[in-house]
Amino acid sequence: MNIKILFSGLALSGLLLYPVVIQAQQQEPDEIALANDEFENNFYEALKQKGIENYDKALQALQRCVALQPDNDAVYNEIGKNQLALRSFGDAERAFLKATQLDPANRWYWQGLYDVYYGIQNWNKAIPVVQKLTQWRKEFYEEDLVSLYMYTMQYDKALVLINSLDDKVGQSDKRAMYRAQIMQDDRFRKPKKESLEEAIKKNPKEESNYLELIYLYSESNQEAKAEEVAKKLEKEIPNSDWAQVSLFKFHLNNNEGGEAAKSLFRILESEKIDRKIKHRAFNEFLIFVNNNPQFNNDLAKAADYFEDDKEVNVPKEVGKFFFTKKDYARAGAYFEKSLAANADDIEAIELLLYTYEGNNQNELLLKKASSYIDLYPTHARLYYFAGVAANNLSQFKKAKDWLESGIDFVVEDAELEVSFTQQLARAFEGIGDVEGSDAYKRRIEGLLKLKKTK
Known part of the structure; x- marks a missing residue:
């Protein structure tokens, strides 16, 4: 009867081994099978040499193991790991393939084979291996599988998997980036638009369909269509904060400052919208107000939403923006607001004094300085x-x-x-x-x- 033994506990002094007999089952990577003393000594020598990165000597010991037990899957797995460490990808591939043939139920042998194909960036060979690995950790390896489909331009398969993972584990930035890349392809853009339009007709209260359709129209420079969908979203779901993100941009493009300000305030008040998006919307409004100073009061009100922002001193950054434009009056107002929250900011103090100098406010400059x-x-x-x-x-x-x-x-x-x-x-x-x-x-x-x- 072939007994499998797990080496667990290499003592630092003398490298003592403590064998634990276990039932025949799927092995972890360092589980090894021993047939006799000679085999055991050679296998142990291989592990020791691999541990100190003498991969050539480890391989010599493993070849002696092959001679003693030519069908031992653990030996081929070790050969594969040592060849991979030496970047001998062809030899590593052959060793891991042999290990998977002898024990196809061992996940770690397939993982070793995946490491080889990843190392040589052979994505086509990697795909069936990763498909096999999904038997053990489905969502984990499906994430890799999405990337492999993207690398090999199998966008249809990638999109199916992206949608599946979005439903099961939630959206991710990486998958969103892949989706955007796929939607650049005309093969997917038009049918996707049609299916989304149909989905909106069937279920007009599903917000995500509107958002995706707005994105597709915007990416294909169909701004009028995108605006139409955003307005439809606002009508069907009046409390949709995401509708305001799209409408805000359309209002700015149409030079509708008042409406843009209303949408901006909705965005800034929303607990659903990420802070990065809020900052980006605020910056876009800031650029708009630079050319449309009649909305300066709205800008000041918007800046107040960032009073508790610990990462960005928004009033100070707005002040810098107007300062570079030599609009010292508006710049000074924001530096004063910044200093009201952080009185020890010497940079803001200097910038404020520069604005007084630029405006010839000499009495105030002398008093403050x-x-x-x-x-x-x-x-x-x-x-x-x-x-x-x-x-x-x-x-x-x-x-x-x-x-x-x-x-x-x-x-x-x-x-x-x-x-x-x-x-x-x-x-x-x-x-x-x-x-x-x-x-x-x-x-x-x-x-x-x-x-x-x-």
Whole structure:
């Protein structure tokens, strides 16, 4: 009687083996069969050599095992694993095939064969192997099978499996990407549209059919059709948040700012819609408002929905957007809102002061900059803003004091040092110290020359 023994517990000292006799059953990968002492010694030697990555020596020991037991499936499985480690894919394939022929009910032998085909990217050979593996872990291997069908352009089979997995385990980003790729193919697009239209007629309360049909029409640049389906969805399912995602885009494209804002608020209020989609919709509305400032109040209201967002400081990012457009009034309003939530954000403080400078709000600039200096007494740029504001207000003595105090805190910032020096030359000229002003002007020339050489 052939007894199968599981090696369980290789001791670190002396590599002791503890054999446990088990009933004949499907083996795990490291289960091995021993026929006699010589076979056992060679098999053990193969495992030891594989463990220290001496794959050639392991294979030599396994060949001696083959000579002793030519029909031992575990030996061929080990040969396959060692050949695979050596990237000898042809020899590994032959070994695993032999193991599956001797024991076709052992999952691990099929897995080894799949590893070979995956390694050489032979997807056509991999497919029947993975189909076999679904006997043991159905949904797990079906995910791989979807990818294999995509690689081999068997889109019809992939789509059937995608729909099945969506129903059984829920949707995934990867399968959604595959579905979108399939729907680019005209063979599937038209019949799919027709079947979805028919499905909507039969069951007008099934939201997913509308969404998929909107997507298909949008992908084929049939925007009017897509909008028609979205409006039908809104009519049949008035509480559908997803209808608003599509309608929002159509309203923007049609320059319907008021309607777009209504849809945007529905999207932002929805608990069903992912935060990434909310951010994307908000950004699209932000770009729209840049060219349509009459909707700025709606934008400000929308920004309030992100007050508790821990990942993105939305008011600050909106402020940056308007700042790059040199719309300092709107930018400043958002930086102020950002600082109301996070008063210690020095970047937002600097940007806010830049907006005051850009708007020639010199009294406010001087007041804010000097108050922030009390909080950040070593932050050079705050002194610069205070000096600029004082100069612009013809308070030259005050400007001189702020600038002379702040320039000592400028570290490895040639551009800021030049700006300080320019303002100091202006301040000295303003108080009538021509010699001091000329000295700073000469220093400016030296700094600019030095900057060019770097």
